[in-house]
Each structure stands twice: as C-alpha cells, then as structure tokens.
Amino acid sequence: MGLLEGKRAFIFGVANDKSIAWAIAQAFHQEGAKLAFSYSGESVAKRVIPLAESLGAELLIPCDVRNDAEIAQAFTVVKESWGGLDILIHSIAFAPKDELKGSFVNTTREGFATALDISAYSLIALAREAAPLMTGSDGSIITLTYYGGQKVFPNYNVMGVAKAALEMSVRYLAAAMGPDGIRVNAISAGPIKTLAAAGVGGFNQIAGHVAEKAPLRRNICQDEVAGAAVYLASPLARGVTGEVHFVDSGYNVIGL
Ligand code: NAD
Numbered sequence: 416m417g418l419l420e421g422k423r424a425f426i427f428g429v430a431n432d433k434s435i436a437w438a439i440a441q442a443f444h445q446e447g448a449k450l451a452f453s454y455s456g457e458s459v460a461k462r463v464i465p466l467a468e469s470l471g472a473e474l475l476i477p478c479d480v481r482n483d484a485e486i487a488q489a490f491t492v493v494k495e496s497w498g499g500l501d502i503l504i505h506s507i508a509f510a511p512k513d514e515l516k517g518s519f520v521n522t523t524r525e526g527f528a529t530a531l532d533i534s535a536y537s538l539i540a541l542a543r544e545a546a547p548l549m550t551g552s553d554g555s556i557i558t559l560t561y562y563g564g565q566k567v568f569p570n571y572n573v574m575g576v577a578k579a580a581l582e583m584s585v586r587y588l589a590a591a592m593g594p595d596g597i598r599v600n601a602i603s604a605g606p607i608k609t610l611a612a613a614g615v616g617g618f619n620q621i622a623g624h625v626a627e628k629a630p631l632r633r634n635i636c637q638d639e640v641a642g643a644a645v646y647l648a649s650p651l652a653r654g655v656t657g658e659v660h661f662v663d664s665g666y667n668v669i670g671l
Contacts, residue, residue, distance in 0.1 A: 417447030418649040423497050425451045425490075427541065428506025428559070429478070431462045433609045436506035438637030439644045444470045446645055448502065453478040453489055465508055473497075480507060480537035490544035500548035501649045505541055505558040508534040508576050508611055514615035519572045527573050534577035535584060542588050546597060554597035555648045558585060559640070560659060562603055562667050570616035582659050589657030598656035600647050605635040605663035630665035 424443050427435035451474035454463040466474045478489040510530035563571035589599040606622040616656025643662045661667050
C-alpha cells in the first residue's frame, strides 16, 4: 500500500514535464493518491492536459491565482467532485522578466506587486479555500521556495522578497491552521532547469556554483523534491508544520 493511498491531492503549478509540480504529481500517483490539476492559460493547457491524462487525473481545472473568483470556482469543483481534500501543492511563482536581472534598486512598484501577489499571496488565498475541505485529521499544504528568500543571489531580486514573504506566510498559516489539523510546510529546492528558472538571469552560473560548493557536489533533480513532498504530505510527517525543508544538496549549510 502506498504512503498516500486514497489521499486527494490538488496540484497547482504544472506547466510542462520539467515542472517540479509534475514530478510531485508522478510521485503522489505512485504512492496511491488521487490527483486534481490546475493550470493557468491556454498555452499551458495544451501541455498539461496530456500529462494529467497520462496519470488518470480525475480533475483538470483552469485557475489564474490572481483571480479570487477563479480560485473559489476551482475549489467548488473539488468539493462537488470529491467532497473534501487532503493535500494542496502550491508550486507557483512569477515576476516580470525585467525584474529578474540588473540591480534590485530598479525594482518597480508594479513588478513588486505582481511578484508578491502571484508568488506569495496566492498561497494564502488557496489555503483559505482549501481549509473547509480539509476535514480529515491530517491535511497537508506544501509550497516551493528558494534560498534566495533568505540570502542574496544575483538577479533573483524581487523574487527573493516574494520568497521571504512566502516562507513567513508558511509559518503564520501553520499557526492559524494547526488547530484544525492542517499542516503547512515549504520545500526549499536547489536550482533546477525549468521554465520559471529560465527567467532568472545567470541561472547557469548559480547552478554551477552549487554543483561545485554544495556538500553533495551536485545539483538536485525534480524527483528529489518530489520525494520530500511525499514525506511532508504523508502521515510520516504528521508532527511537522511551519518548516522550510531544504532539498539542495546541503548548499545552505555552507558558509565559505
Ligand atoms: P514552472 O515554470 O514549471 O512552474 C511555475 C508555475 O507557476 C507554472 O505552472 C505557471 O503556470 C505557474 N503560474 C505562474 N503564474 C501563475 C498564475 N497567475 N496563476 C496560476 N499559475 C501560475 O517552474 P518550477 O521551477 O517548477 O517552479 C515551481 C515552483 O518552484 C516556483 O514557486 C519556483 O519559484 C519554485 N522553485 C524553483 C526552483 C528552480 O530552480 N526551478 C528552485 C526553488 C524553488
């Protein structure tokens, strides 16, 4: 029997087969979870629909997380189809490309608002809608973050600020939702080549540095993040909430 047998998981953030959320979906499927996917935009839909179908996903729901009505509608569909929810995956981030290069001093008001809205506030908005559906004894909400929310990395800029807000939101949500048996955690992944990562200037330089300096002397892959997500979503982690769990070849422990 799988670690997530019969659990109902709603996954936000699959854009293509390189997405971290896709690796998480595959691992959840292997462990016996039922899957619902959300996607944003028609071009993403073309890639996500065949992927979702290949895992026998029960639900495939459009949702732009900037839109409260679409979020409410997405969770209404889940409620009507499944009657409840056990796991929510938030694997979403966005900042305008110009904000992810050059000096942080040039961060625009609009770019800041967009990055924080899509990459951080959306976790709160999704968690609020998920809460009434998570009536079992162990609900699990997992988001994806990056070390650039704790330390300064070249070009990560406003996304670092958004990740800092996201990580603090994890702690506040964990405190707010814990009494209802809902756990909220983040996985801080090392650099992985995905669509989102391609938008960050100098990504290859960061990945090369990690491979050279991290204790494991290599970068991580999507599957390794998925393994941590299975753990955090499963009863094995039933005592764990409010954590930022690093899956980064140990890079974050190195000083010099
Ligand atoms: P990805 O591009 O595959 O995933 C990003 C997802 O965000 C996409 O599915 C995209 O459709 C979605 N998204 C963007 N704006 C949206 C909106 N308005 N509404 C709904 N969805 C929206 O890239 P990824 O690397 O798999 O990113 C997933 C998460 O992992 C992000 O939070 C990212 O910051 C985080 N992360 C990535 C890395 C890395 O190096 N790739 C490292 C650490 C953390």
